[in-house]
Amino acid sequence: MPDDLYHRDFVAWSRLQADRLRRLAAGERVNDLDWANLIEEVEDLGxxxxxxxxxxxxxxxxxxxxxxxxxxxxxxxxxxxxxxxxxxxxxxxxxxxxxxxxxxxxxxxxxxxxxxxxxxxxxxxxxxxxxxxxxxxxxxxxxxxxxxxxxxxxx
Missing domain, CATH: 1.20.1220.20 (Uncharcterised protein PF01724)
Known part of the structure; x- marks a missing residue:
C-alpha cells in the first residue's frame, strides 16, 4: 500500500481494508490490500x-x-x-x-x-x-x- 493510512487513520484504514476484503471474497481482483498490516491486526485481535x-x-x-x-x-x-x-x-x-x-x-x-x-x-x-x-x-x-x-x- 503506497500511503501510510494505517498509521495516520487506523479507522479509515480498517474500513478500506474491510471493503477490499469483501470485494475479494465476491471474486473481484483486488491487488492493493495491505497484507502485512492485515495479518498483524488479525493476530492481535486474538x-x-x-x-x-x-x-x-x-x-x-x-x-x-x-x-x-x-x-x-x-x-x-x-x-x-x-x-x-x-x-x-x-x-x-x-x-x-x-x-x-x-x-x-x-x-x-x-x-x-x-x-x-x-x-x-x-x-x-x-x-x-x-x-x-x-x-x-x-x-x-x-x-x-x-x-x-x-x-x-x-x-
Whole structure:
C-alpha cells in the first residue's frame, strides 16, 4: 500500500481494508490490500481478546482476595458483587483456545501483590501464596463465591 493510512487513520484504514476484503471474497481482483498490516491486526485481535479475559479474571481474583483477607470489611458486599460481575464477563468472552494462553498462576501472583499493597484500617487475614485453582474451576458458573474465597485464604 503506497500511503501510510494505517498509521495516520487506523479507522479509515480498517474500513478500506474491510471493503477490499469483501470485494475479494465476491471474486473481484483486488491487488492493493495491505497484507502485512492485515495479518498483524488479525493476530492481535486474538491477543487482545485473551488480554481482556485475563484482566477480568485478575479483577475477580483481586476482589475475592480482598474478601478473603478482610471478610468483615464494610465493602465486602460490594466485593462479592464485583467478583460475580467480573467472572460472568470473563465467561462470556472466554473461548477454549485461550485456555493454553492464560497464566492463572501469574494472574494469582499479580492479584496477590496488588492486595498485599492495599492498606485498609484492619489487618488482613493471611492469603495463600499460590493457587490450586484451575481455569475451568474459576470459570465455572457454579463455583460459589464463598468457596472461591476460602481457597484463596491460607488455612
Amino acid at each position: 491477543k487482545s481478546e485473551t488480554k481482556a479475559v485475563e484482566s477480568l479474571l485478575a479483577q475477580a481474583l483481586i476482589h475475592a482476595m480482598k474478601l478473603a483477607a478482610w471478610p468483615m470489611h464494610p465493602a465486602g458486599g460490594h466485593w462479592r458483587g464485583e467478583i460475580r460481575t467480573f467472572l460472568n464477563s470473563a465467561r462470556r468472552r472466554f473461548s477454549p483456545s485461550m485456555g493454553q494462553l492464560i497464566d492463572l498462576a501469574g494472574l494469582h501472583a499479580d492479584a496477590l501483590d496488588t492486595v498485599r499493597a492495599t492498606s485498609l484500617e484492619m489487618p488482613p487475614l493471611p492469603l495463600r501464596d499460590g493457587t490450586d485453582l484451575t481455569l475451568a474451576e474459576l470459570l465455572d458458573r457454579d463455583l460459589p463465591t464463598d468457596a472461591l474465597v476460602a481457597r484463596l485464604r491460607r488455612s
